[in-house]
Each structure stands twice: as structure tokens, then as C-alpha cells.
Amino acid sequence: MPEGTVNQGIGASVRRKEDKRFLTGKGRYTDDINRAGQLFAYFVRSPVAHATIKSIKTDKAAAVAGVAAIYTGADVANDGIGGLINGWAVTNRDGSAMHEPPHPILAKDKVRYVGDHVAMVVADSLEKAMSAGELVDVVYDQLPPVIDLASAADNATIHDGMDNNTYFDWELGDEAATQAALSSAARVITTTLRNNRLVPNAMEPRAAVAEYDEIADSYVLHSTTQNPHLLRLVICAFVLGIPESKMQIIAPDVGGGFGSKIYLYAEEACCTWASKKLRKPVKWTADRTQAFLSDAHGRDHINKVQMALDKNNRIIGLRVDTLANLGGYLSAFSVATPTYLHGTLLSGCYDIPAIYTNVKGMATTTAPVDAYRGAGRPEATFIVERTMDIAAREIGMDPAEFRRLNFIPNDAFPYQTAVALQYDIGDYEPTLDKALEMIDYKGFESRRAEAMKRGKYRGIGLSSYIEACGIAPSAVVGALGGRVGLYESAVVRVDPTGTISVFTGTHSHGQGHDTTFAQIVNERLGVPLDSVEIVHGDTNRIQFGMGTYGSRSLAVGGTAISKAIDKVIAKGKIIAAHMLEADDADIEFKDGKFIVAGTDREKSFGEIALSAYVPHNFPHDRLEPGLEETAFYDPANFTYPAGTHIAEVEVDATTGVVEVVDWACCDDFGNLINPMVVLGQVHGGIGQGVGQALLENAHYDESGQLLTASYMDYCMPRADNLPSMKVDHLVTACTHNDLGVKGCGEAGAIASPPALINAVVNALLPLGVTDITMPATPEKVWRAIQDAQTKAAE
Amino acid sequence: MPTVAMKVNGASVSHDIPDNTLLVSFLRETMGLTGTHVGCDTSQCGACIVHVNGDSIKSCSILAAQLDGADVTTIEGIANGDELHPMQQAFHENHGLQCGFCTPGMVMSAIELVEKSKNLSEREIREGLEGNICRCTGYHNIVKSVQDAATKMGG
Numbered sequence A: 001m002p003e004g005t006v007n008q009g010i011g012a013s014v015r016r017k018e019d020k021r022f023l024t025g026k027g028r029y030t031d032d033i034n035r036a037g038q039l040f041a042y043f044v045r046s047p048v049a050h051a052t053i054k055s056i057k058t059d060k061a062a063a064v065a066g067v068a069a070i071y072t073g074a075d076v077a078n079d080g081i082g083g084l085i086n087g088w089a090v091t092n093r094d095g096s097a098m099h100e101p102p103h104p105i106l107a108k109d110k111v112r113y114v115g116d117h118v119a120m121v122v123a124d125s126l127e128k129a130m131s132a133g134e135l136v137d138v139v140y141d142q143l144p145p146v147i148d149l150a151s152a153a154d155n156a157t158i159h160d161g162m163d164n165n166t167y168f169d170w171e172l173g174d175e176a177a178t179q180a181a182l183s184s185a186a187r188v189i190t191t192t193l194r195n196n197r198l199v200p201n202a203m204e205p206r207a208a209v210a211e212y213d214e215i216a217d218s219y220v221l222h223s224t225t226q227n228p229h230l231l232r233l234v235i236c237a238f239v240l241g242i243p244e245s246k247m248q249i250i251a252p253d254v255g256g257g258f259g260s261k262i263y264l265y266a267e268e269a270c271c272t273w274a275s276k277k278l279r280k281p282v283k284w285t286a287d288r289t290q291a292f293l294s295d296a297h298g299r300d301h302i303n304k305v306q307m308a309l310d311k312n313n314r315i316i317g318l319r320v321d322t323l324a325n326l327g328g329y330l331s332a333f334s335v336a337t338p339t340y341l342h343g344t345l346l347s348g349c350y351d352i353p354a355i356y357t358n359v360k361g362m363a364t365t366t367a368p369v370d371a372y373r374g375a376g377r378p379e380a381t382f383i384v385e386r387t388m389d390i391a392a393r394e395i396g397m398d399p400a401e402f403r404r405l406n407f408i409p410n411d412a413f414p415y416q417t418a419v420a421l422q423y424d425i426g427d428y429e430p431t432l433d434k435a436l437e438m439i440d441y442k443g444f445e446s447r448r449a450e451a452m453k454r455g456k457y458r459g460i461g462l463s464s465y466i467e468a469c470g471i472a473p474s475a476v477v478g479a480l481g482g483r484v485g486l487y488e489s490a491v492v493r494v495d496p497t498g499t500i501s502v503f504t505g506t507h508s509h510g511q512g513h514d515t516t517f518a519q520i521v522n523e524r525l526g527v528p529l530d531s532v533e534i535v536h537g538d539t540n541r542i543q544f545g546m547g548t549y550g551s552r553s554l555a556v557g558g559t560a561i562s563k564a565i566d567k568v569i570a571k572g573k574i575i576a577a578h579m580l581e582a583d584d585a586d587i588e589f590k591d592g593k594f595i596v597a598g599t600d601r602e603k604s605f606g607e608i609a610l611s612a613y614v615p616h617n618f619p620h621d622r623l624e625p626g627l628e629e630t631a632f633y634d635p636a637n638f639t640y641p642a643g644t645h646i647a648e649v650e651v652d653a654t655t656g657v658v659e660v661v662d663w664a665c666c667d668d669f670g671n672l673i674n675p676m677v678v679l680g681q682v683h684g685g686i687g688q689g690v691g692q693a694l695l696e697n698a699h700y701d702e703s704g705q706l707l708t709a710s711y712m713d714y715c716m717p718r719a720d721n722l723p724s725m726k727v728d729h730l731v732t733a734c735t736h737n738d739l740g741v742k743g744c745g746e747a748g749a750i751a752s753p754p755a756l757i758n759a760v761v762n763a764l765l766p767l768g769v770t771d772i773t774m775p776a777t778p779e780k781v782w783r784a785i786q787d788a789q790t791k792a793a794e
Numbered sequence B: 001m002p003t004v005a006m007k008v009n010g011a012s013v014s015h016d017i018p019d020n021t022l023l024v025s026f027l028r029e030t031m032g033l034t035g036t037h038v039g040c041d042t043s044q045c046g047a048c049i050v051h052v053n054g055d056s057i058k059s060c061s062i063l064a065a066q067l068d069g070a071d072v073t074t075i076e077g078i079a080n081g082d083e084l085h086p087m088q089q090a091f092h093e094n095h096g097l098q099c100g101f102c103t104p105g106m107v108m109s110a111i112e113l114v115e116k117s118k119n120l121s122e123r124e125i126r127e128g129l130e131g132n133i134c135r136c137t138g139y140h141n142i143v144k145s146v147q148d149a150a151t152k153m154g155g
Helices: A019-023 A073-078 A126-135 A175-184 A228-240 A266-278 A288-294 A377-395 A399-406 A428-439 A441-453 A474-479 A513-525 A553-579 A605-613 A675-695 A747-767 A778-793 B023-030 B086-093 B103-116 B122-128 B140-152
Strands: A039-045 A051-057 A067-072 A117-123 A137-142 A166-173 A187-198 A207-213 A218-223 A247-250 A282-285 A298-309 A315-325 A355-362 A457-466 A488-494 A500-504 A532-535 A587-590 A593-596 A602-604 A628-633 A642-652 A657-668 A726-729 B003-008 B011-016 B049-052 B055-058 B071-073
Touching: A019 B086, A019 B103, A039 A126, A039 A266, A039 A288, A051 A117, A067 A073, A067 A126, A067 A266, A117 A126, A117 A266, A166 A175, A175 A298, A175 A315, A175 A355, A187 A377, A187 A675, A207 A266, A218 A228, A218 A266, A228 A247, A228 A266, A266 A282, A298 A377, A315 A377, A377 A399, A377 A457, A377 A747, A399 A428, A399 A457, A428 A441, A428 A457, A428 A642, A428 A657, A428 A726, A441 A457, A441 A642, A457 A747, A488 A553, A500 A513, A500 A553, A513 A532, A513 A553, A553 A587, A553 A593, A553 A605, A553 A628, A593 A605, A602 A605, A642 A747, A657 A675, A657 A747, A657 A778, A675 A726, A675 A747, A675 B140, A747 A778, B023 B049, B049 B103, B055 B103, B086 B103, B086 B140, B103 B122, B103 B140, B122 B140
Parallel strands: A039 A282, A218 A247, A315 A355, A500 A532, A657 A726, B003 B071
Antiparallel strands: A039 A117, A051 A137, A067 A117, A166 A355, A187 A298, A207 A218, A207 A282, A298 A315, A457 A642, A488 A500, A488 A628, A587 A593, A593 A602, A642 A657, B003 B011, B049 B055, B049 B071
16 A cells, blocks of 8 residues: 555445435435336235135226226236245255245235235326225135144145145254264253244335336336345246346345345236336335235244253253244245254354254245344354353353353364354354453453342343354255355456446445445555445346345455456456566566566556557457456355354343343454444344344234234334444454455344343343243243242242 | 425425325425435334424424425435535444435434434433434444534534
8 A cells, every 4th residue: 555545445444435325315215216107006915814815806996097907816827927936945854845835926816924915006196006905805715824833733724735834844964963962961951942033124115116118128127126136037037037138127225135125026026017018117115014014024933952961061962943934935045044044053153063953944824934134043043042051050150161161162173063064264262252351241240239239130141153154155055955056246347547347246235335345446456445336236237146145245245356356457467568568477466556576667557457448559369458357256165253242231120121231242254344334234233133132023913913013013123222332353264265254244133132132031040030032022021020930939 | 286385405395285295205206305215104213304493303294285384404405515414424434324224314313312402421312313213233333423423513
């Protein structure tokens, strides 16, 4: 870096380039986009959980002035439209294929959850579409709802030909070795845990604006997707049968995703289909209640856990039997989430020689469940880290020391777990020690005593998590049932004036790619951030990509950019060698200059860029004009961020209110490109984890009505539910990508729920409470205290 | 259709609108000021907060027709040319935003909070932002931003 310039490269907390447009109201979200003559779509949704559709009468609705069309499942079927797809297939324990029922974009014969799409009304205003929607007369013949996950197998069949409402019955690990460990154990810890159902709740509701161009016979779909190219692939190849070259998908500014915007949904497909039928743009924007009803939900597991300890308190085996609620249909990655993104993380940070897990993916008459921030890994970590605390309590050991005793030692990497993954690198004790120091773990008992004087029960809880980020490699994903590849693409285009456009297949919906990715370019090529444009979210501008989820953007997408930069430098050297009349091999690239090694003969990056496009005397037989390079990067492994989070709480036993009074964490995300952005991601993840642990729950009543379908009823974390957080990090660099980066987007959401529940239980142990299910609402905490006291008095 | 005349970001405007038009729809659809966002349908999320006669108001909860003669300020109207409002600048400096969708409402809410209360404690800031939901930041940097802006605004 030249002297006197401000560091904008790797490791600098550069302020974000994208902020200004968001701060001034100039962000461009899908609902901000309008097209001349557009029509508005409204979806008639099932008001009942499970029913046969006897008839749908649309004549009264169609008579409403301004209504352009009303479509039903029959219209979709008549046009040969395909259903939404399942993107991952697993094999059952007995070797048979899993059950993959069809998922029509408009229900034809049956509805399977409250909110299922029954008809689409299109009118020249949203008000008219909604009014007409009220007049669509659907006669339902109700069937028994299936709501309770624990008894789902014993209830009415939701899909024809499916046994026991079980989509799949999957296993991983060595059952015999695990049973042997449990049989020979000095002590077996058993518990049953519940991972509550959540609604992702990106603040921007899903939306779509679809336009058919009659002259070109092509489409433009603006969508709130995290994943434009995959959306194009699915909608073109599997649903509507459109050549991909005739479909442009643009995901402009997207207001958060957290997993819920990875998938193709019925509404996007319906709007696109209708825009051709009506020869007009068709727009749909979800209101919040529709979002609650039909965005893919998250989590919703019941886990039976057995952990085997030897006489030295070392874990020798772990068995987990899980029921995973997948809802009325299989959403795109719903199969991967409780299986390969969950079972494979059950070793946590610990050296556990034998692990076995069985997961049954269950159908219920509820909204489809899919990946939500962390996707399977928060569920796995909750199992491991709650059980670690229960075990520590039962053996009378400090929970931090019990974790330390069982950590994979730092000289054991690469470490092969008992559940398929091989962790490349990690060092868990230093992050634990740092977090303990940050929260003043040693001083806790005096803080507990002080709180007691104020009538508050104070508790502390740890969670030492691991996650697998940047899902990969494609060959492994394919072998395990994935129906996509999981690489990333990048194009780095050097313009004649030396400015740079980077085209990435990842997608930014709050993660700050405009800045972070530009910092990589700055570091490698020496151009200022203002000269770097990051282009994403448009299938016509970017060759291909797999979108953003699972903390893959930097580890996979950033590495692809780095590899494309390598190629730019390599070609730049050839151009410089030609210009300086030197040998290709003698050119070095350093501090933004191409230099003949050992001489003062050099060309600046800008001179090379211009020459590439003004190649008057290039030897065209061996040197093409232009300076634009492409890389596709398919990683060799996942990356494995890890760390320890510690929560401190105070509980008011008379009201049951839990206050989070302190939070400290130390994470290892490998190298950091922009520490400010990374810490922001951690804060946000913790916020969502605190929501899961204390506040949030998607609650269906016995008839299948979602009682929590608005912000009046679903308790979102607000500023006063959270404390300021102490967030730090240590670094072990990832061993298998160029940048040494791992991924940070999900860590907070993974680590925080068990830390908090461990803290609440720790606070209430003096009152006899040993467990509490999420969310630990005041009512539930108060009741747990009363029950424990009643039991103690008996 | 009643005619509604008001000041929006300092400019006088007058439009004929259906009498059931919400202020947020008037701003977004009639005025094309799309910085004000709609994040829910129960006036809970705060993404649509604007200032009406100096008070922060959820623009999804008031009819435009009620505001004849009012002075309305949206997120588009608080910067001084290219110079950001101190609250906007503080959100930028402290990474108080990620996806940006809640940000306009959050900034408008925070400005009123700081303008009307001096020497805010962290707890008071958190409670003062109770009407705004952010799903990205965990509020940590939003609170820091408001603290920073309060200092710069002399609050």
C-alpha cells in the first residue's frame, strides 16, 4: 500500500459503500418497482388446514369491475404447468426412496395448510383483486388436521400413498458402536428437547413483478430472491417450461432473507405465467399476514438424546432420534436441513468416537418448513450444548471445564468426526478462555449474590458451537442427494480506464458485498474502492451463480473472485511483458504495478488496462485484446467457524420475566475481510437467537389455524429485549480457500439459543427448575417455577 | 375524491386522492417517495415512520386526507443536499444498518427521540425504539448510532 493512503483492503473496517442509498431512501426494492399498465395479483388462500376441494366458483368474483382474470388449479393443470420442486433427495434407512409428493402452484384437489394457494385473482388494482378474492366461492370438505408433531405418524394421511405421514426415515453414523458406548457407559445422560418453530420475518415482505415481452417472447421477473439463477433454473426448467435465455430475473435491493427467500414460491411462478396469458405486467406483494402463512418456516424438531460418558467424564457416544416437522409440502431444501445440515453437526466441538442419529421428516398440515438462519446447525447445536450442560450438572462439574475436557484438541486437526465431516482446522480452548474472560466468569457468583439481594435470580450459560459454512463440494453434495452444484462464479472485468466491475453469482441482501468484495479487489489490484463496482442479482448481467445462504458468499463467492483476479494478474503480466519487451516470467505484480524483476522498468495497472483495449501492436496470435477473466470455484470442503458464546440473565421469579443482562462471545471465522461487517453479522445472529430462545414461536392451534400470524401475536425481538454485546474473535485461517475465510452469518443464531436456555436454567436451579422449552416466555418460566416448587413440596 | 394539500419535504403538493388513501400509499404511490416502507399490516414494525408536524408517525395508520395543511418529512427530506443528517451519518459510521429496509423508519424514529429527549441513557434509547423492528442488526449498532448522533445533535 502506498504511503499515506488509507487502508481499504483486507482487514479494514471500511464503512459500507451501499449505505448511502439506504439511508437516503434511494434503495430500490421490488415493491418500489412499477410498470405501466401493470395488474395486481391477490391469492385466495385456504382458510382450513386439510380439506378436499369440492368446487371453486369464480363467476361472482369475475364480475367485479377491473378484474382481468381468475385462475385456479384446474387452469394451471390445463396449461401443463409443473409443481414446485424438492431440491434434495435422501434414502430411507431401509434403502427405499423417500416420498416426494407433488406440490402444485395452485392447489387443485386438496389443501394441506392454512394459507395454501387456491386461486389467483388479477385486477387493475390491489383493492379490486382483494375484493374479488372475497367472492371466490370455494367449497371445502374438511379432513382431520395433523398438527402435533409427536403424533403426526398416527394421524390422517396427508399425501396419497405416503406411510405414517413420513417423507423420509434417514440415519447417519454407526448405530451398533453407539449402542455399545451407551451400554458400557459409566453414566448416560438422557433428555428430550424441543426446537420451536420460527418464522424468518425478513422485514421486506416477498414480492414479484413479472413482465412478458410479446415481441421477444421473453420475461423479466423482479423478485425478492436470495438466489436469482437458481430461481431461473427452477421456474424455467421445472415449472413453466421456458428457455432460460428467455427469462431474466432481477433481485434488486432485497430487505433481508434469512433463508426464507432462497426458494421459488408459487406466487412468483403464478405471476410470471399470468403475465403472458394477460399480456400485461403482474405485480404481487405479500402483506405480513400472508408472509406468516406462506413463507417457509424454520426449525420445529423434537429430539430424544442419549449421551454416554465414561468414568473420566469423557463423552464416548451420542444418540439422537429426531422428528422434524416439514409441513404440508416439501420446500426446496427442506430435506437437506434436518439431515445433512443437521446430523453431520452432532459432534459439535467435541471428540465423540461414536454417534448415531435417526431423523424422520414428517408431514403435517402446516406451512412448509425450510432453511432458516443456520439451517439445521442451530438445531444440532441446541442438542449438543443443552446436553453438555445437563451432563455437567449431573456429574457436578463446571460446564466450562466439562466442555474443555471434551474439546477436540488443537493438534488433532484435520479431525474426522463420527458423522461424515472432516474439520480442517480449529482451536476451541482459546475462544472459550477469551469469552470466559470477557464476561468475567470468575466473578459470576458474586454477581449472582448481588442480584439475589435485589430479588433477582441470576444465571450464566455457555454454548461452544461449531458450524459448517459454504456448503460444498459439488461432488459430495451430489453424492448425498443434492440436486444442484454448489460452486460459485465470478467475472472480473477491468475497464479501459482501470476501473473494475466484478460480477458475482452470490447475492447481497444486507451482508455488505458491495464493500467487502471491493476490499478484496483493492487488496489484490491496488485500485481504490470507488473504482470497484460489484454487480449481483441480475441473471442477464451475471453468467451464473448459486446465490447467498449458508454463509457461502465470501468463502465460495469471494474465493471465485480471488481466482478471477489471479487470472487478470496473469494476463496483465503477459501484456506488460509485451510492452516492456521482457520475458513473461520476469514480470512481477506488486503494489499495483507490473515490474520487470530487478529493474526500474514498470507499467502501472492503469497503463496495462488501457493497453489491453488499445492493442495496436499486440501479437494477436498469442495475446488477445481485453482484460476480463472468469473463474468458477468449487470448494474442497465446508469451512468450520466455531467459538463460545456466554449469556448472563436475570429472572424475576414473581413475573417470570427473563432479562438478558450481558453477552460475551469469541468466535473464530478465519481471516476477516471487514471486521465491522463481521461483528454486525454476529450481533444480528444473536438477536435472532435471543428471539428463538425467549420470544418467538409459530403456534398452530388444534384445528390448524396459525394463531401467530401478525406482529400483534408473534413476538419479534425489539431493541429493549437485547443487551449490548461484547463480541471478539480469534483466527485460525481456513486451510482450503485462498482467502483463509470461513463465514460468520449464522454463528450468532446457532450459538445463542442454548447459551440462553442454559443461563435461564442455571438461574432457576436454586428453585428446582432443570429444563425449560423455548421460547422461555414469562408465562412459561413462571409456570416452571411454580411446578418445581410444587414438586419440591410433595 | 378530496383534494389534499400539504407540504412534503418542504415542497407544497396538492393531489386529488380517494379518501381512504393511507399516508404511506400517498407518499409511495402518488408522490413516488419509496424510501418510506411497508413491513407489516398492523402498525407494529415502524418501517413506515415519517414526521408529521415534527412528530414521528406510522404513516400506515393515518389517512392522507386527515393531513390537509400538514408538514410532512420523509427519509428523502432530512439530508441537507449531499450532506447527510447527523443521524444518517451516525448510522453509516456505526454500521447501524444491514439490509436497509427498516432503516428509513428507524432513522426517522431516532431523530424524533433525540430531538425530544436530552441525555438519553442506553435503556431509554432501547425503549424509545420499541416501535421499530430490525431483523438484521440485533439493535447493537443501531443503539450505538443513536448514542453517537445524540452527541453530535447536542442531545
